[in-house]
Amino acid sequence: xxxxxxxxxxxxxxxxxxSGCHMSFLDLDEWLFELAEAVEIVYSPVASDTKVFPQxxxxxxxxxxxxxxxxxxxALQLRARSKVVVSFGDCAVTANVPGLRNLWAGVDGGSRxxxxxxxxxxxxxxxxxxxxxxxxxxxxxxxVLPLHEVIPVDHYLPGCPPSAERIRTFLEHLLRGEEPxxxxxxxxxxx
Amino acid sequence: xxxxxxAVHGSINGQAFTAAADATLLQVIRGAGLQVPTLxxxxxxxxxxxxxxxxxAIEGHPKLEPACVTTVADGMVVHTHTxxxxxxxxxxxxxxxxxxxxxxxxxxxxxxxxxxxxxxEVGMDHSRFPYQYPQRHVDASHPQFSLDHxxxxxxxxxxxxxxxxxxxxxxxxxxxxxxxxIIAGLDQPWGDVAACTSCGKCVDVCPTGALFRKEDGTGxxxxxxxxxxxxxxxxxxxxxxxx
Amino acid sequence: xxxxxxxCDATACRAAGAAALRQxxxxxxxxxxxxxxxxxxxxxxxxxxxxxxxxxxxxxFGGVAGERRLDWAHPFFALQRPVVLERxxxxxxxxxxxxxxxxxxxxxxxxxxxxxxxxxxxxxxSGLRGxxxxxxxxxxxxxxxxAQSNASxxxxxxxxxxxxxxxxxxxxxEGDPHRLLEGMAIAAQAVGAxxxxxxxxxxxxxxxxxxRTAIAAATDRxxxxxxxxxxxxxxxAYVCGEETALLHSIEGGRGTPRPRPPYPAASxxxxxxxxxxxxxxxxxxxxxxxxxxxxxxxxxxxxxxGTKVFALSGAITHTGLIEVEMGxxxxxxxxxMGGGGLGVVKAxxxxxxxxxxxxxxxxDTPVDYASLQQLGSIMGSGGMVVIDGSMAMPELAxxxxxxxxxxxxxxxxxxxxxTVQLEQLLDRFVEKRASPADLAQLEQLCxxxxxxxLCGLGQSAPNPVLSTLRFFRAEYEAALAPGxxx
Numbered sequence: 001x002x003x004x005x006x007x008x009x010x011x012x013x014x015x016x017x018x019s020g021c022h023m024s025f026l027d028l029d030e031w032l033f034e035l036a037e038a039v040e041i042v043y044s045p046v047a048s049d050t051k052v053f054p055q056x057x058x059x060x061x062x063x064x065x066x067x068x069x070x071x072x073x074x075a076l077q078l079r080a081r082s083k084v085v086v087s088f089g090d091c092a093v094t095a096n097v098p099g100l101r102n103l104w105a106g107v108d109g110g111s112r113x114x115x116x117x118x119x120x121x122x123x124x125x126x127x128x129x130x131x132x133x134x135x136x137x138x139x140x141x142x143x144v145l146p147l148h149e150v151i152p153v154d155h156y157l158p159g160c161p162p163s164a165e166r167i168r169t170f171l172e173h174l175l176r177g178e179e180p181x182x183x184x185x186x187x188x189x190x191x
Numbered sequence: 192x193x194x195x196x197x198a199v200h201g202s203i204n205g206q207a208f209t210a211a212a213d214a215t216l217l218q219v220i221r222g223a224g225l226q227v228p229t230l231x232x233x234x235x236x237x238x239x240x241x242x243x244x245x246x247x248a249i250e251g252h253p254k255l256e257p258a259c260v261t262t263v264a265d266g267m268v269v270h271t272h273t274x275x276x277x278x279x280x281x282x283x284x285x286x287x288x289x290x291x292x293x294x295x296x297x298x299x300x301x302x303x304x305x306x307x308x309x310x311x312e313v314g315m316d317h318s319r320f321p322y323q324y325p326q327r328h329v330d331a332s333h334p335q336f337s338l339d340h341x342x343x344x345x346x347x348x349x350x351x352x353x354x355x356x357x358x359x360x361x362x363x364x365x366x367x368x369x370x371x372x373i374i375a376g377l378d379q380p381w382g383d384v385a386a387c388t389s390c391g392k393c394v395d396v397c398p399t400g401a402l403f404r405k406e407d408g409t410g411x412x413x414x415x416x417x418x419x420x421x422x423x424x425x426x427x428x429x430x431x432x433x434x
Numbered sequence: 435x436x437x438x439x440x441x442c443d444a445t446a447c448r449a450a451g452a453a454a455l456r457q458x459x460x461x462x463x464x465x466x467x468x469x470x471x472x473x474x475x476x477x478x479x480x481x482x483x484x485x486x487x488x489x490x491x492x493x494x495f496g497g498v499a500g501e502r503r504l505d506w507a508h509p510f511f512a513l514q515r516p517v518v519l520e521r522x523x524x525x526x527x528x529x530x531x532x533x534x535x536x537x538x539x540x541x542x543x544x545x546x547x548x549x550x551x552x553x554x555x556x557x558x559x560s561g562l563r564g565x566x567x568x569x570x571x572x573x574x575x576x577x578x579x580x581a582q583s584n585a586s587x588x589x590x591x592x593x594x595x596x597x598x599x600x601x602x603x604x605x606x607x608e609g610d611p612h613r614l615l616e617g618m619a620i621a622a623q624a625v626g627a628x629x630x631x632x633x634x635x636x637x638x639x640x641x642x643x644x645x646r647t648a649i650a651a652a653t654d655r656x657x658x659x660x661x662x663x664x665x666x667x668x669x670x671a672y673v674c675g676e677e678t679a680l681l682h683s684i685e686g687g688r689g690t691p692r693p694r695p696p697y698p699a700a701s702x703x704x705x706x707x708x709x710x711x712x713x714x715x716x717x718x719x720x721x722x723x724x725x726x727x728x729x730x731x732x733x734x735x736x737x738x739x740g741t742k743v744f745a746l747s748g749a750i751t752h753t754g755l756i757e758v759e760m761g762x763x764x765x766x767x768x769x770x771m772g773g774g775g776l777g778v779v780k781a782x783x784x785x786x787x788x789x790x791x792x793x794x795x796x797x798d799t800p801v802d803y804a805s806l807q808q809l810g811s812i813m814g815s816g817g818m819v820v821i822d823g824s825m826a827m828p829e830l831a832x833x834x835x836x837x838x839x840x841x842x843x844x845x846x847x848x849x850x851x852x853t854v855q856l857e858q859l860l861d862r863f864v865e866k867r868a869s870p871a872d873l874a875q876l877e878q879l880c881x882x883x884x885x886x887x888l889c890g891l892g893q894s895a896p897n898p899v900l901s902t903l904r905f906f907r908a909e910y911e912a913a914l915a916p917g918x919x920x
Binding site for chain 2: 692845850852855
C-alpha cells in the first residue's frame with residue numbers, strides 16, 4: 001500500500017481589500033469540498049485559524065493591496081514562504097479602491113495624513129481623534145501599492161471580485177499543474 | 192466606398208481581400224471579419240490615428256501604420272497580430288490604465304467600457320507600469336451630464352462628434368502632454384458654455400465612463416457609439432428629405 | 435592706417451556685452467567705421483569684434499575691452515567652409531543696401547530668367563538634403579511640389595529651431611536674413627508658389643526683428659519677385675518644428691501633428707501643396723543656384739553633399755558656430771577646431787533629444803547622415819554637445835527624456851504616457867535603485883514608444899536612452915541595486 005501524495009499546501013491572504021474576493025471564493029460552494037480534497041488549507045482568513053503564515057506553502061492567493069506596515073510585512077513573509085503567489089482580485093492587481101488615496105500623495109501632508117484627517121477628524125461626529133495604538137494599529141504606508149510592486153507575483157487573477165467561476169477555472173488549471181490560460185472575458189477583465 | 196473606383200487586391204494575415212481603392216485598412220480588416228482594437232476611431236467621425244491600437248505591419252513599410260487612416264493599396268500584405276504588435280498593444284493599454292484613474296469597480300461604464308473590453312482583448316491581467324494617480328477633477332456643472340476627467344483617455348471622440356455632427360464645437364483639447372485635458376468652451380465649466388445644445392452625443396460616443404448622464408450609477412451607462420455613423424449616413428443619403 | 439570694425443551683434447555676443455564693446459569702439463574710431471554684423475563664430479569668446487585694416491589684414495578680438503586677441507588662422511576658423519554662412523559676419527543684417535552690395539538677390543534675379551524645372555533640377559543635382567534633421571532630399575521634395583497641378587501653392591520655412599544646444603538657424607536669421615528670403619523666393623519660383631510663410635519661434639526675438647526688417651526692406655525694394663512673405667511667431671511648442679504641427683499652428687489651430695500621408699507636398703497649409711524646408715536648407719539655395727548643383731555636390735561625401743552648420747557647445751574649449759564640409763570627422767571638429775575638451779571627452783551628443791551619443795572611441799566617425807545613423811544617432815539640425823567624464827549617461831538620457839515629457843503635445847498615447855514612464859524608469863537608474871526588470875522594461879518601452887508614436891518627436895524620444903544604452907550600458911548596469919525586488 002502506497003501513501004497518497006502529500007496535499008498541496010494552500011493559503012489565502014487578506015491585505016487591504018474589502019474581503020469581496022474571499023466572499024467570491026466562498027461562492028465556490030460545493031466545489032470547495034473538491035478543493036479540500038486536493039489541498040490542505042494552511043492559512044486563510046475564511047478557512048483556517050492559524051495566526052502566523054506558515055513555512056512551505058505551495059500556492060497562495062493574495063487579496064488586497066499593500067496599504068500599511070502589516071500588509072507589507074505579511075507580503076514579504078508570504079513571498080518568502082510560498083512557491084506560487086497569485087495576485088487575487090483588482091485590489092491586489094491594481095490597488096483599486098484602496099489605492100484611491102494615492103490621489104492625495106502629492107498634496108500637503110501626503111495621502112496618509114489626508115486620509116486619516118478626512119476619516120477620523122473631518123467626518124467624525126464626536127470625539128474626533130487620530131487612531132493611535134503603536135504595535136496594534138499598523139501605520140499606513142504613504143502610497144497604497146499593488147502586490148507586484150512589492151514582491152514578485154507569479155499569476156494575476158483580476159476582477160472585483162473575480163467570479164467564482166473564474167477562480168475555479170484558474171485553480172483547476174493550477175491543480176492540474178498547468179499554466180492557467182488567462183484570456184478572454186471569462187478569465188480577464190477588471191471590475 | 193465608391194463603386195466607381197477600381198478594386199485593389201491584397202492580403203491580411205494570409206487571407207486575400209478585394210477592396211475599393213479608397214477604403215481604409217480598418218474598413219477592410221473589419222469587412223473581412225477580422226479584428227484590431229481601436230479606441231479613438233469611430234465610424235462616422237474623422238479618424239485621427241491617436242490611440243495607436245490599430246497599428247498594423249505592412250510588408251515593405253519601414254514603420255507600423257495605423258489602419259484607421261491608411262488607405263489600401265494594390266498588393267498590400269498586411270499583418271494585424273504579429274508578436275511585436277501584440278506586445279505593443281498590450282503595453283499601450285497598460286499605459287492608458289496607468290495614466291488615468293480607471294477604477295472599473297465603481298465606474299458608470301463598468302461592463303460597457305471600451306477600455307475595459309480592450310484590456311481583455313489584448314490579454315492585460317495587470318499593468319507593468321505604475322499607476323500615476325493624476326489629480327484631475329469632475330465637471331458636474333451641466334444640468335444633465337457630467338465629465339469625470341479621471342476616466343478620460345483623450346480619444347477626442349467627443350470633440351469630433353460635437354464639431355462634425357452636432358456642429359456646436361463645445362469641446363477642445365487644452366494643455367500639453369500628460370496634462371492634456373478635454374476642455375469645454377474656453378476652458379469653462381461645461382454648464383456655462385452656451386454653445387452646448389445638450390444633445391448628449393458626446394456622452395453617447397465616449398468609450399469610457401468619462402462622460403455620463405447624471406442619473407447613471409455604477410455600471411448603468413448605455414453608450415451609443417453607432418450614432419455618428421447613423422447620422423452621417425442619414426445626412427448623406429437624405430433620410431429625412433421628405434420630413 | 436584706417437581700421438573698420440565689424441562688431442558681432444548676434445544674441446550670444448549681445449549677452450556677453452556687445453553693446454558696451456560697440457560703444458567703446460564708436461567712441462574710439464567713430465560710428466561710421468563700426469559696423470554691426472551677424473555671428474563671428476567663436477561665441478564662447480564674445481563679445482567679438484573684427485578689425486579690418488585698409489591693407490587687407492584682419493584681426494579678431496574678444497571681450498568688451500578687446501582683451502583677448504584671437505587668431506583667424508586657428509583651425510576653428512581655418513577649417514570652416516562657409517556657404518550658408520558666407521555673408522554672415524560680413525554683412526550688416528539690418529541693411530539691405532549692404533546685403534545687395536554683397537550680392538544678395540542677384541541669384542534670384544538670374545533665376546527669374548531660367549525655367550522653373552531647371553531650378554529644381556539644379557537642386558536635385560546638388561544632392562542637398564533637408565537640414566532640419568530628417569535629411570530628406572531637398573530636390574526630390576521640390577519635384578513633388580512642382581508636380582502638383584494646383585493653381586495655388588505655398589512655401590513655408592521652418593524656423594522653429596528648438597533642440598537644446600542648437601543655434602544654427604538663429605544665427606542665419608540674425609546674421610544674414612536676406613539670404614533666407616532669397617532662398618525662399620527662388621524656391622517659390624521653382625515650385626510655382628505665390629505666397630510664403632516663415633514660422634519662427636517666439637524665443638528668437640532678435641531673429642524676428644531682423645526678419646521683419648529684412649522682409650519690409652526687400653518688399654519695399656521689390657527684390658522678392660513679388661512674393662509675399664509672412665512671419666508667423668510660435669507659442670513655445672517644440673513639436674511645432676514637426677511639419678504637420680507647424681502647419682496646424684500657422685492655420686491658427688493647436689500645434690499637434692497628424693498622420694502622414696498626405697504629405698504637405700500634396701496637402702499642406704490650407705490643404706494646398708506646400709513646400710516646407712528648414713532655414714539652413716533655404717539658406718543654402720542661393721549659393722547652389724549661383725554656383726551650380728555640381729559645385730555643391732563636389733563637397734561632402736557620396737550620401738551627404740555640401741556643407742553643414744553646427745552649433746558646437748558643451749565641455750569644449752572653443753564653443754561657437756561652425757560650417758564644415760560634410761564628412762569632416764568628429765575628431766577634427768572636437769580636437770582641432772574645438773581645441774579639445776575642457777575635461778576628458780567622453781562623448782559627443784548630436785541631434786538633440788532625437789539623437790544620440792557618439793563615444794570618444796568613435797571620434798573618427800565622419801559627420802554624415804549615414805555614419806551617424808549607423809551609430810544610433812542622427813545628424814539632426816546641427817546641435818553638437820561635447821560631454822565630459824563628469825556626466826553620468828543615465829542622467830543625460832533623463833535630461834532629454836524630461837525635455838520630451840515637457841514637449842509632448844499629448845495627442846498620441848505612446849509619447850504622452852510612455853515618455854512619463856520612461857522618465858520614471860530613468861529616475862531609478864539615476865538614483866541607483868533600479869532592478870534588472872527595470873532595465874528590461876526600459877529597453878522594451880523604448881522600443882514601443884519608438885515604433886508606435888505618431889510623429890517624429892515621439893518616435894525619436896527614446897534615442898538618447900537607446901544610444902547611451904548601446905555605448906554606456908555598464909553605467910546602467912552599475913545603477914542596479916542588488917536588493918531591489920521585484
